[in-house]
Amino acid sequence: MKSARNRSLAEIASLVVILTLIIIFFSQASPIFLTQRNLDNMLLDITTVGILAVFTTLLMIGGGLDLSVGSTVALCGVVIGALQGTWGILPAAAFAVAIGALVGLANGFLVTYVGINPLITTLGMLSIARGLAFVFSDGLTIPVFDSEGTQFDAYNTFTQFGEGQVFGIATPVFIMFVLFILGLLILQFTSYGRAMYAIGGNAQASQLAGLSVRRYRMIAYMLSGLSAGIAAVLLTSRLYAADPRAAPAMELTVITAVVLGGISLAGGKGTLIGTALGVLILTTLLNGMKLLSTSTDAQNIAQGVVLLLAVGLDQLRTRDINWTAWLRGSRLMPDGTKAIAKGD
Amino acid sequence: MLEMRHIRKSFYGVKVLDDVSINLYPGETLALLGENGAGKSTLIKILNGDYSRDAGDVILDGVPVHFAEPRDAEGAGIRMIYQELHYAPELSVAENLLLGRLPHRQGLLGWMIDWNAAREQAREALKLLNVNIDPMTKMRDLSVVEREIIEIVKALSRKARIIVMDEPTAALTPPEVQQLFGIIRDLCKQGIGIIYISHRLDEVFQIAQRVTVLRDGKHVDTRPIAEMTHKALVHMMVGRDIEERAEVRKGTAAIQLGDRLLEVQGLAKTGAFEDISFHVRAGEIVALFGLLGAGHNILTQTIFGIEKADSGNVHIGGHPVQVASPQDAKRAGIGFVPLDRKVNGLVLGMSVQKNITLSNWSTLAPFGIFRPKKEMHNTRHWVDKLGIRMAGGIETHTRYLSGGNQQKVVLARWLEANVRVLLLNEPTWGVDVGARSDIYDQLEALAAQGLAILIVSSDIEEVLTVSHRILTIYKGHLTGEFMQSEATQENLLHAAAGGTL
Numbered sequence: 001m002k003s004a005r006n007r008s009l010a011e012i013a014s015l016v017v018i019l020t021l022i023i024i025f026f027s028q029a030s031p032i033f034l035t036q037r038n039l040d041n042m043l044l045d046i047t048t049v050g051i052l053a054v055f056t057t058l059l060m061i062g063g064g065l066d067l068s069v070g071s072t073v074a075l076c077g078v079v080i081g082a083l084q085g086t087w088g089i090l091p092a093a094a095f096a097v098a099i100g101a102l103v104g105l106a107n108g109f110l111v112t113y114v115g116i117n118p119l120i121t122t123l124g125m126l127s128i129a130r131g132l133a134f135v136f137s138d139g140l141t142i143p144v145f146d147s148e149g150t151q152f153d154a155y156n157t158f159t160q161f162g163e164g165q166v167f168g169i170a171t172p173v174f175i176m177f178v179l180f181i182l183g184l185l186i187l188q189f190t191s192y193g194r195a196m197y198a199i200g201g202n203a204q205a206s207q208l209a210g211l212s213v214r215r216y217r218m219i220a221y222m223l224s225g226l227s228a229g230i231a232a233v234l235l236t237s238r239l240y241a242a243d244p245r246a247a248p249a250m251e252l253t254v255i256t257a258v259v260l261g262g263i264s265l266a267g268g269k270g271t272l273i274g275t276a277l278g279v280l281i282l283t284t285l286l287n288g289m290k291l292l293s294t295s296t297d298a299q300n301i302a303q304g305v306v307l308l309l310a311v312g313l314d315q316l317r318t319r320d321i322n323w324t325a326w327l328r329g330s331r332l333m334p335d336g337t338k339a340i341a342k343g344d
Numbered sequence: 345m346l347e348m349r350h351i352r353k354s355f356y357g358v359k360v361l362d363d364v365s366i367n368l369y370p371g372e373t374l375a376l377l378g379e380n381g382a383g384k385s386t387l388i389k390i391l392n393g394d395y396s397r398d399a400g401d402v403i404l405d406g407v408p409v410h411f412a413e414p415r416d417a418e419g420a421g422i423r424m425i426y427q428e429l430h431y432a433p434e435l436s437v438a439e440n441l442l443l444g445r446l447p448h449r450q451g452l453l454g455w456m457i458d459w460n461a462a463r464e465q466a467r468e469a470l471k472l473l474n475v476n477i478d479p480m481t482k483m484r485d486l487s488v489v490e491r492e493i494i495e496i497v498k499a500l501s502r503k504a505r506i507i508v509m510d511e512p513t514a515a516l517t518p519p520e521v522q523q524l525f526g527i528i529r530d531l532c533k534q535g536i537g538i539i540y541i542s543h544r545l546d547e548v549f550q551i552a553q554r555v556t557v558l559r560d561g562k563h564v565d566t567r568p569i570a571e572m573t574h575k576a577l578v579h580m581m582v583g584r585d586i587e588e589r590a591e592v593r594k595g596t597a598a599i600q601l602g603d604r605l606l607e608v609q610g611l612a613k614t615g616a617f618e619d620i621s622f623h624v625r626a627g628e629i630v631a632l633f634g635l636l637g638a639g640h641n642i643l644t645q646t647i648f649g650i651e652k653a654d655s656g657n658v659h660i661g662g663h664p665v666q667v668a669s670p671q672d673a674k675r676a677g678i679g680f681v682p683l684d685r686k687v688n689g690l691v692l693g694m695s696v697q698k699n700i701t702l703s704n705w706s707t708l709a710p711f712g713i714f715r716p717k718k719e720m721h722n723t724r725h726w727v728d729k730l731g732i733r734m735a736g737g738i739e740t741h742t743r744y745l746s747g748g749n750q751q752k753v754v755l756a757r758w759l760e761a762n763v764r765v766l767l768l769n770e771p772t773w774g775v776d777v778g779a780r781s782d783i784y785d786q787l788e789a790l791a792a793q794g795l796a797i798l799i800v801s802s803d804i805e806e807v808l809t810v811s812h813r814i815l816t817i818y819k820g821h822l823t824g825e826f827m828q829s830e831a832t833q834e835n836l837l838h839a840a841a842g843g844t845l
């Protein structure tokens with residue numbers, strides 16, 4: 001509908017404005033903010049969040065939620081560190097990606113077939129994956145480089161993931177772009193993307209239309225875990241180390257960015273363009289604060305505030321509230337449906 | 345007693361009501377008619393304070409009023425039966441009926457709800473329509489039709505001066521409709537004014553004194569019903585003549601029946617239906633007619649794999665099929681139009697196009713990638729054929745469609761899907777006369793192409809005009825089978841009420 005499209009355009013436009021304001025502010029406040037070096041660094045820093053955000057977007061449009069991505073990144077990194085000696089670095093990396101997918105599959109199975117609430121399932125998985133990461137690493141950071149000098153070529157290749165360049169762009173950034181474009185194509189042109197919107201919009205109706213709701217959802221969770229595996233490979237390669245403490249509270253950053261970008265917690269709506277802007281706004285904000293030597297505590301607080309603001313806005317956007325009535329306590333939406341009897 | 349003058353309303357720049365005026369006298373029933381999307385629901389929602397108006401006045405007993413929200417209208421004695429159901433699914437029938445005025449205990453325990461009294465009051469209210477529903481059941485456990493009835497009872501059981509009914513009978517069978525009409529006549533005698541919206545014209549002739557017709561958001565005319573004929577009324581609504589179906593049908597050549605495409609043998613589900621055996625041939629349209637709670641809806645749900653049968657089996661095209669889920673059913677070639685389009689049918693936040701093509705991805709998205717041109721082409725086809733109207737083209741979210749147009753979208757989805765057997769629950773729920781006729785044409789065309797179609801309908805006119813063969817069901821048992829030529833209102837109702845032949 002014209003109006004619906006205008007509205008999402010307006011949302012995108014307002015995000016662009018916010019981003020611009022943040023950039024102007026920090027470029028005034030900090031002389032190094034706009035330097036090439038800082039921008040390059042920032043882009044590299046974004047990659048983990050960015051990659052996770054692409055698949056979190058798919059998942060959340062389908063009405064899912066995954067809080068375990070941060071811990072899964074740590075677990076997958078540790079898997080590389082622990083297996084590099086016996087398996088060789090490249091097989092270890094491939095295996096780590098598979099582990100990520102497996103974690104996602106487990107989430108998906110528990111949510112869709114066992115029927116545990118996604119919040120609880122992935123909160124549990126958050127704890128499990130982080131715990132396993134500590135177990136496999138004995139709580140220590142594992143160096144990941146050719147310590148014995150026997151796999152020179154393999155390590156060389158592995159390092160390329162984090163430090164190499166493709167078409168003049170840092171490999172992790174390049175991979176993020178590729179995944180982002182892939183996500184865009186999936187959402188725009190494939191039945192899988194369409195299924196996400198349909199299921200997130202009204203799972204019951206989708207089921208009755210003959211869609212395999214469970215399978216689609218399973219796959220979304222699996223992709224989310226898989227993306228954590230990919231992010232882990234890039235991160236480990238870039239840092240020459242696997243840290244069980246890696247990606248702390250990353251799920252929070254990802255979800256904040258995604259919701260800020262217009263993905264609804266209820267599912268069924270949003271775009272990857274919005275997500276991209278959400279990621280940029282949030283990471284720019286955090287990066288700028290870092291440059292101004294704000295404490296991490298303040299950054300955490302800022303992130304929390306942004307999350308609550310974004311979710312609050314999301315509520316207002318989806319409700320389409322008749323304000324006079326709302327202030328007087330009525331929860332009728334203007335199309336006459338009551339918020340509680342919502343169709344899903 | 346009520347006047348709405350020169351009402352205008354636009355949604356996002358699209359005019360929906362353009363200078364519409366109606367008035368209502370005490371003790372009269374005013375029918376409000378018009379095609380799907382004509383603006384009927386919008387008009388009464390403006391009256392009720394759900395929507396604001398862009399221009400115009402609402403005058404109640406000579407005083408201009410402005411209702412900012414439904415609560416204000418309620419305070420002024422206006423009761424509303426919405427086209428869409430409004431209820432709290434987790435609450436009981438009693439709580440829904442008495443919401444906001446549940447009886448409390450006496451004395452010190454005054455803060456506690458008196459459940460015994462509540463149950464009594466609810467039971468009392470339910471007697472109005474003579475329905476047998478336990479006031480303590482949760483709303484979500486009721487059938488859609490029962491929920492509709494609760495909605496009506498809720499409006500009727502409170503003191504009112506004006507009652508507005510937006511398609512209250514869309515899912516009711518004749519006995520309930522007559523019951524409702526009895527109540528309406530009583531209310532009118534007490535001086536209560538009623539605005540009655542319906543697409544069933546015969547009802548309008550029975551109950552209304554005057555009729556106001558809207559077309560494309562404009563007021564066409566207001567007349568005493570006594571001056572009108574069925575044909576003239578349709579002409580006023582649609583702006584052209586529509587042939588009477590039954591006559592058309594008799595003219596067409598004998599239909600070609602093929603093999604038994606759908607065959608149900610000894611299907612049983614405890615508490616719902618028992619020992620159900622019937623078949624539908626390729627090219628045949630069979631109607632299943634039953635009264636409230638006869639088990640017909642749950643029967644189709646079972647065939648489609650939403651509910652599980654205890655015993656019996658289903659054959660499609662001569663082969664036994666195991667249907668454990670809607671996906672299985674669809675794979676076996678079964679399509680299903682559910683009751684309650686908003687909850688079970690539509691993805692409201694998705695466009696008309698995407699809703700229509702939702703069940704045909706195998707053709708429109710081979711290898712998982714959509715073919716946009718073909719998708720749009722097929723969508724346009726159905727939008728034209730069924731006359732789906734919306735304010736903003738096929739990209740409009742279905743949330744913004746009028747009730748009847750939403751229904752057409754759900755139906756179009758399954759006409760578009762490549763299935764061999766169609767199970768349709770109330771396919772024309774809320775659809776206007778013109779479009780209804782188009783839908784029947786489509787169903788006949790599909791049958792002629794060799795589909796087997798089973799229609800579950802509470803609308804006896806529909807059952808009589810569209811089907812080749814009619815089965816009646818009573819308390820979970822099939823009680824009769826009629827060829828179209830031998831079926832009449834009387835013998836269908838007799839069989840559906842459990843009478844033996």
Ligand SMILES: Nc1ncnc2c1ncn2[C@@H]1O[C@H](COP(=O)(O)OP(=O)(O)OP(=O)(O)O)[C@@H](O)[C@H]1O
Pocket residue numbers: 334335355356360378379380381382383384385386387427733734735743744745746747748749774776
């Ligand atoms: N909330 C809304 N936003 C945008 N458009 C709307 C909205 N509600 C209704 N419309 C549009 O207004 C027109 C009139 O709708 P309305 O619901 O009043 O029709 P109606 O006469 O009740 O039809 P029906 O018989 O199908 O119920 C339709 O074209 C519909 O698409």
Ligand SMILES: [Mg+2]
Pocket residue numbers: 384385386427510746747748
């Ligand atoms: Mg309507």
